[in-house]
Amino acid sequence: MIIDFANLTKAYQEHKENIDRAINDVVSTSRFIMGEEVKQLETLLEEYTGAKYAISCSSGTDALLLGMMALDVEPGDEIITSPFTFIATAETIAFLGAIPVFVDIDESTYNIDVNRIEEKITKRTKVIMPVSLYGQVADMDEINELGRKYKITVIEDAAQSFGATYKGKKSCNLSSIGCTSFFPAKPLGCFGDGGALFTNDEQLSDKIKSMRVHGQTQRYFHKYIGMGGRLDTIQAAVLLEKLKHYENDVKRRQDVAKQYDQNLKDIVITPFIKEDNTSVWAQYSIRVKNRDNIQAILKEKGIPTAVHYPKPLHLQECFEYLKYKKGDFPISEKVSDEIMSLPMNPYVTDQEINYITKQIKSLL
Known part of the structure; x- marks a missing residue:
């Protein structure tokens, strides 16, 4: 018996006709960048998670980067997170010149141990970034309470948990910012790289939307230092079909x-x-x-x-x-x-x- 680990081929074949049609619609109209499918996907992601604002982007890694950039994370800031996760969680912190501050995990859930976070908080702590590992959300109530107590923003790294629930509420809509990935092998995966951010803060949403297009507020007018972080329209079209199921x-x-x-x-x-x-x-x-x-x-x-x-x-x-x-x-x-x-x-x-x-x- 030969078994497929992720079975991406079967995932495509199951909805091949509709996915092919969606891709061909994008190709035939040449709406490759920020086509209508991108906005349609963001609207459905908002409905699915309950978050007021969903901002699609180029990968889960870029979602983390954009979230921290929107919070003005600077060199020397400390970001508390887990050492047991994919490297992107801490890599993006280091990329911005901030300092990853690790907290050990709970042995039963493999998520960050909330009982060990407070002792790592200092005057330089800018963000707490729990990871919702393997598909299960971290202990967000306790983490958000620490955030409120010390006036620290919480970003949920939900790259592996899109669609999971925590006390009846969807992952990605549990903190100031939620970030997820649509890498092909994720539970909801596109046909390349893709990701999204979620927030209920209109100002943060506007800033993230600007930063994913090089900090533009209008074409060739740049308010922020940003990046090329858009989701391709073809990937949005694929996700629209897969989200239905x-x-x-x-x-x-x-x-x-x-x-x-x-x-x-x-x-x-x-x-x-x-x-x-x-x-x-x-x-x-x-x-x-x-x-x-x-x-x-x-x-x-x-x-x-x-x-x-x-x-x-x-x-x-x-x-x-x-x-x-x-x-x-x-x-x-x-x-x-x-x-x-x-x-x-x-x-x-x-x-x-x-x-x-x-x-x-x-x-x-």
């Missing part, structure tokens, strides 16, 4: 996760979803000992796996200048050594799940 895709992901849980719950450490949360299952990640050996054997049996993430950010070579060392964030380090993601997409079959879990059980 997204709730069903999320439900199918949840069904896959439930079956994994049932088959593996007494065998390995399976994902923990808090009672007030729902996950969109960007990944289904278990924890195992002897991970490299297990991965190699599973690969021989046609089962792809991945590691999200094998080395926490504080130990990455590019962040040596921050002077962190091994042992500074022991939970992140422990999880990085054990975490392993299984095939997760709406098309994983019962037969495939049973095969995958049977092979894992045989190795433990």
